[in-house]
Each structure stands twice: as structure tokens, then as C-alpha cells.
Amino acid sequence: MTEPALAGSATNLGDTSLGRTVIADTVVAKIARIATREISGVRDVGGGAARVVGRLRDTIPGAFPTSTTQGVSVEVGEKQAAIDIGVIAYYGTALRELAAAIRRNVIAAVERMTGLEVTEVNITVHDVYFEDEDETGDTTTTPRVL
Numbered sequence: 001m002t003e004p005a006l007a008g009s010a011t012n013l014g015d016t017s018l019g020r021t022v023i024a025d026t027v028v029a030k031i032a033r034i035a036t037r038e039i040s041g042v043r044d045v046g047g048g049a050a051r052v053v054g055r056l057r058d059t060i061p062g063a064f065p066t067s068t069t070q071g072v073s074v075e076v077g078e079k080q081a082a083i084d085i086g087v088i089a090y091y092g093t094a095l096r097e098l099a100a101a102i103r104r105n106v107i108a109a110v111e112r113m114t115g116l117e118v119t120e121v122n123i124t125v126h127d128v129y130f131e132d133e134d135e136t137g138d139t140t141t142t143p144r145v146l
Contacts, residue, residue: 011077023116028081034109036085036102039098047087071087084123087102088126090131095125
């Protein structure tokens with residue numbers, strides 16, 4: 001019997017007499033991204049180039065495929081996973097507490113759904129978002145002189 005072709009890398013979670021279970025790395029990344037978005041204080045997942053592509057995707061519908069793993073990268077072994085996540089937080093959010101909450105939620109979600117042990121979750125806060133800030137990064141201000 002031949003191995004099924006999978007996009008990207010995948011983890012074999014074991015063979016049984018009834019078959020085998022393989023989880024693609026993109027599945028682990030998607031679980032981590034969704035678990036991150038569940039945390040209050042997270043404006044978006046991703047940063048830098050990912051945000052630019054996201055804006056282009058919104059401007060030109062259909063021109064760029066939607067990424068369900070944007071802002072998340074994973075390294076998955078046979079029994080363990082390491083995860084890197086980039087976020088944009090809302091201004092005023094306590095960033096240490098935000099990172100701790102993201103870390104707890106991602107570890108719980110990935111371990112529960114995949115059975116993999118999460119060895120680390122590295123979080124980078126790329127930016128903070130002000131409610132008055134538009135998508136170009138400029139804040140709306142009234143001119144000081146007329």
C-alpha cells in the first residue's frame with residue numbers, strides 16, 4: 001500500500017490494527033491560530049508581511065488565497081510540537097498576561113486535539129492597535145493649524 005500524498009509535512013500518530021492516523025503540520029498551525037484568536041486582547045494573528053498580504057487580499061478579492069495559518073509557524077515531530085505565533089494586540093492590553101493566556105489556550109487546544117506534547121509556544125507581539133487607527137497605521141487627528 002502506498003503512502004497518501006500530503007501537502008507540507010505531516011506527523012504519523014501511530015499505526016493500529018485498524019489503520020493509521022496522520023496529522024498535517026497545517027492542521028496544528030490552524031488549531032494554534034484559532035486558539036490564539038479566542039483570547040480577548042488579540043486584534044489579529046500575524047504581523048509585518050502577513051498584514052500587508054491580508055490588506056491586499058481584502059482589497060482585491062480572489063487575487064490571493066485565504067491563509068488559515070497566517071502568523072503561525074509550527075515544527076512538528078513524532079510526539080511533540082513547537083509553535084511560533086505573531087500577534088497584534090489591542091492598546092491597553094497587559095502584554096505579559098496576554099502572552100500567558102495565548103500560551104495556555106494554544107497548548108491546551110493542540111494537546112487535546114492532536115495528542116502531541118507542546119514543548120514551547122513563542123509569541124511575538126508585532127504591534128498594538130488603537131481604536132482610532134485606520135488600516136494604514138495612521139491615526140486620525142485634527143490638524144493643529146488651519
